[in-house]
Amino acid sequence: MQTNQTDRLALIYFRHSVDEDQLGALSSWNDSFHHCEWQGVICGGRHPERVVSLNLMSKGLGGLLSPHVGILSFLRSLVLQNNSFRGEIPQSIGHLFRLRRLVLGKNSFGGQMPTNLSQCSNLEILYLIDNQLLGTIPDELGSLSKLQVLGLSRNNLAGSIPHSIGNLSQLCKLSLRKNGLQGEIPKTLSKLHGLMFFQLMNNQLTGEIPPAIFNMSNILYFFVSNNQLRGSIPPYIGDTLPSIFFLDFLSNFFTGVIPPSLSNASGLQYVYYDNNSFHGPIPTNLGRLKALRVISLTSNELRDDFSFITPLTNCSRLEIISLDLNFLEGLLPDSIGNLSNSVSVISMSSNTMYGTIPPGIGNLFNLSYLDLSNNSFGGHVPSCIGALHNLHELYLRGNMLTGEIPSSIGNLTLLNRFYLPFNNFYGEIPQSLGNYRQLIELELSNNNLSGSIPREVLGLSTISIIFSLAHNQLSGSLPSQVGSLINIDELDLSYNKLIGPIPSSIGQCLVLGRLNLAFNSFHGEIPLALSTLRGLQELDVSHNNLSGEIPSFLAQLTNLKYLNLSSNKLEGEVLKQGVFLNASAVSVFENRNLCGGIAELNLPSCKSNTSKPLWTNKVRVIVTMTAVLSYFIMCLCLFIFWYQRKKLKKNTSSIEFPFRRKFSMVSYEELFKASDGFSKINVIGKGSYGTIYKATTQEGGLLAVKVLNLGHIGASKSFVSECRTLGAIRHRNLVKIVNVCSSVDYHGNDFKALLYEYMANGSLEKWDTPRKQRGH
Known part of the structure; x- marks a missing residue:
């Protein structure tokens, strides 16, 4: 081949x-x-x-x-x-x-x-x-x-x-x-x-790293991070590795000091000493490293003040300063504002810095990351921070900062993460925070912020990780704009003074995983709209004024692992499904009248739902008792009506009306309709024993109706006397009686009235008593 x-x-x-x-x-x-x-x-x-x-x-x-x-x-x-x-x-x-x-x-x-x-x-x-x-x-x-x-x-x-x-x-x-x-x-x-x-x-x-390794003078890149190496770095490293470009000792067990000889390695650009046990001061001569881009010394035991900052202003290519988790102490010098404009990251959290945040920091217009958390800064946040238009992450948590949150912070439209918790900020949340269009985390908890939650802030639909305003003094209702947080994973508004119902619009936050509304004054029922939160893992609405029954959909949220409904006014039966089967995951104590649930919840049994036959028997008993009671009440009403009629007949049986042969007595219902329900508009006079109304008959005629006040002593006797007198006397000045009514009104009370011809310009009371007639 x-x-x-x-x-x-x-x-x-x-x-x-x-x-x-x-x-x-x-x-x-x-x-x-x-x-x-x-x-x-x-x-x-x-x-x-x-x-x-x-x-x-x-x-x-x-x-x-x-x-x-x-x-x-x-x-x-x-x-x-x-x-x-x-x-x-x-x-x-x-x-x-x-x-x-x-x-x-x-x-x-x-x-x-x-x-x-x-x-x-x-x-x-x-x-x-x-x-x-x-x-x-x-x-x-x-x-x-x-x-x-x-x-x-x-x-x-x-x-x-x-x-x-x-x-x-x-x-x-x-x-x-x-x-x-x-x-x-x-x-x-x-x-x-x-x-x-x-x-x-x-x-x-x-x-340990063999010392001879540090004599390999051609090395440019030296990476030994994330091992378990120990020992110290030779003090001469900057002399024996003069060409070193990248030096990485991160995450080992190294000790000793940071060698000042590093300043002799003129080409050194990247220094990573993080997560070791280096101690002592940060060399002030590092400012001689003109090409230095990154100095990262996080999580060591470095001590001393911040005198090394000023020399670093000579490093014209400096981009990152990371000094978190050390023991550096003192004032952050104003010279930090003179660092190179290429600086994009300043991270100095968890040290012992005090004083105020230098206003000059606003000069670093290319800064994208600023973390001064967990120090002892006081005073106000300088408004010039609003000039850092390239800032993506701002962390000021865990200080003693006070005053209002400057509205200029709303100018940081590229901000992704904004953390100000555990300070002493007061006043209202600036509406300007609603200018953020890339924010994914907002943490303002544990301050003294007051007022209502701005609708503009709740409209930040880009927030996808956390929105926390917990432990403040916020008041008012929760605006429906909360439903705009459609991408959020955690919403924490606990420990405030929020009132009103829980807005149903929260149901639009479909990817919500944790919802905490505890320790507020929300009232009303738990909204059905929360049933759409299929990914909900934690729900805490404890210590509010919520009422009604526990909604059944909570048992159908399969991802729910923690549910706190305690200290509300909920009532009814606790379910025995889903999360309610785990007593360690559910809290329902201090509610109005809850019952049922699994035994571990120590709630009383629901008496009305012990078994279906028992429920059926109770319904029958209730229906029977209601029927018997209704029959008794009906009989009592009939007896009262009969008694009143009998009493009426007894009072009027001795009266012989001369005009009975001419007229039949008018009913109460007819008079009620003719006088428009005895309307005040139709009152034409008042006598000693009653009130006189104008009434219109069905044929359109007019009558005067005197309704006797039977509560007045002698009114019934007056009725009989006037009937006899007016029925027997004929006189040109007397108004002619037309008819009488002796009945009961719609309330079952005695009713007596006299009907006269209507006199447009006369006064019936002038002649209507027997006493006056006898004296005529």
């Missing part, structure tokens, strides 16, 4: 092992083209049909790497980075003695590294980062004397770093980060005098 066919067949086997070709990179790999014309294939000059390079980086390929690739004996470069190859790296690659570059990073290769890679004696670059390789780093790699780059980061390698790595005298870059490597850093690595990139972070390395 000819050699050119050997390479072609090897490539065909390679293609057959590929089962995923998203971008069609291998579409040209067919008989229509010579294999040297296939995409990614380069053949040699002196040997024109032999493959010297196979480069298919980032082509969307997936599958296994065919072992036939080991037949490509003239291959000098194999680059398959950033694809989806899986399986083991074939041992046959060790046969490629001409290979210089093996770049298989960012795939899913697993298994152990081939030990016979050491036979690739011309190998210069071995780059296998971002795979799933297991086992240890083969000690045989130490024989690759021409190796310049060894990249094994982000795998699952274990064991120790082989001492033989120190034999790679040509090595420029060593990248072993994010594995499971253990043990100490080999002293032999100090022999790598040409090393510029030293990356061992995110492993489990222990012990």
Whole structure:
């Protein structure tokens, strides 16, 4: 078989092992083209049909790497980075003695590294980062004397770093980060005098860094963060690593002081000493580092004042100052406002700063992150902070700041996170906070803020993490605009003086996970609209004035893990479903009249719902008793009516009305209608025993009706006397009697009235008494 066919067949086997070709990179790999014309294939000059390079980086390929690739004996470069190859790296690659570059990073290769890679004696670059390789780093790699780059980061390698790595005298870059490597850093690595990139972070390395390592004067990048290393940093580091560019000791157990000699490394731009136990002062000569971009010393035991700030104003490229969680004490100098305009991050939380926030901080117009939390700052927040138009995050929590929140803060329209809790702010929440259009967190709790919650602030629909105004003095009702917080996860308005019903619009906050309205004065029922909050995990409406029954939908919120309904006026039966089955997750004490629920809640049984037959029997008893009572009341009413009629007959039986033969007595109902219900409008006079009304008959005639006041002593006797007198006497000046009414009114009371002809200009009272008539 000819050699050119050997390479072609090897490539065909390679293609057959590929089962995923998203971008069609291998579409040209067919008989229509010579294999040297296939995409990614380069053949040699002196040997024109032999493959010297196979480069298919980032082509969307997936599958296994065919072992036939080991037949490509003239291959000098194999680059398959950033694809989806899986399986083991074939041992046959060790046969490629001409290979210089093996770049298989960012795939899913697993298994152990081939030990016979050491036979690739011309190998210069071995780059296998971002795979799933297991086992240890083969000690045989130490024989690759021409190796310049060894990249094994982000795998699952274990064991120790082989001492033989120190034999790679040509090595420029060593990248072993994010594995499971253990043990100490080999002293032999100090022999790598040409090393510029030293990356061992995110492993489990222990012990001290060999001092000789710090004599490798060509190192530019030194990364040992996130290990378990200890010891101190040599005081001469800035002299022996004069070219150092990036220095990373973050998250170890280092002690000692920060070496002042760092200022001699004139090219130093990044300093990370975070999360260690460094102590002492921050060197003031760091201001000599003109190229310094980042100084990050968070979470150490650094002490002293802030005298190092002023020298840092010479660092014209400075971007980040991070000094959180130390023991720095004193006033923050006004010179902070003279730092480079390139400063974007100032983080100094959890120290012992006091005094006021320097107004000059408003000069740092490129500042995007400011954290002065958990110090002892007092006074007012300078209004010039509103000039920081590029600010994305502002943290001032846990100080002693006072006064009103400056409305100028509303000018920070790019703000994402705004934290002012645990201070002494008072006054109303500025409406200008409603100007934020990118805010995702708002925390103003534990202050003395008062007034109502601005509708403008509740309209910040971008808030997606937390909106907390808890522990203030806010009053008034909760505006319906709260429903605009459609992306919010946590809403906390507890410990205020809010009143009114819980707005149903909260049901529009569909992704709400935690809702706390406790310790307010909300009243009314728990709104049904909350049933739409299917993702709700915590609900606390305790210590309010809520009433009604516990809504059944609360038992259907499957994600609800905590429910506090205590200290309200709720009544009725507690459910036995959903969250109500977990006594440790539910609190219902101090309510009006709750019953039922699981036994652990210690509530009385619901008497009206013990069993269905018992309920049915009780209904029957109630219906029967109601019927009997109704019958008794009806009989009593009939008896009273009969008694009143009998009494009426007794009082009038001795009266003989001369006109009875002419007229039949008028009923109470007829008189009631004729006088418009004895309306005051129809009153035409009042006598000693009654009131006289004008009445209109159905035919349109007019009558005068004298209604006797039977409550007046002698009124009934007067009625009889007048009937007899007016019925017997005839006189031109007397008004003629037309009829009488002796009945009961609509309330069952005795009713007596006399009906006369109507005199348009006369006064019946002038002649209507028997006494006057007898004296005539």
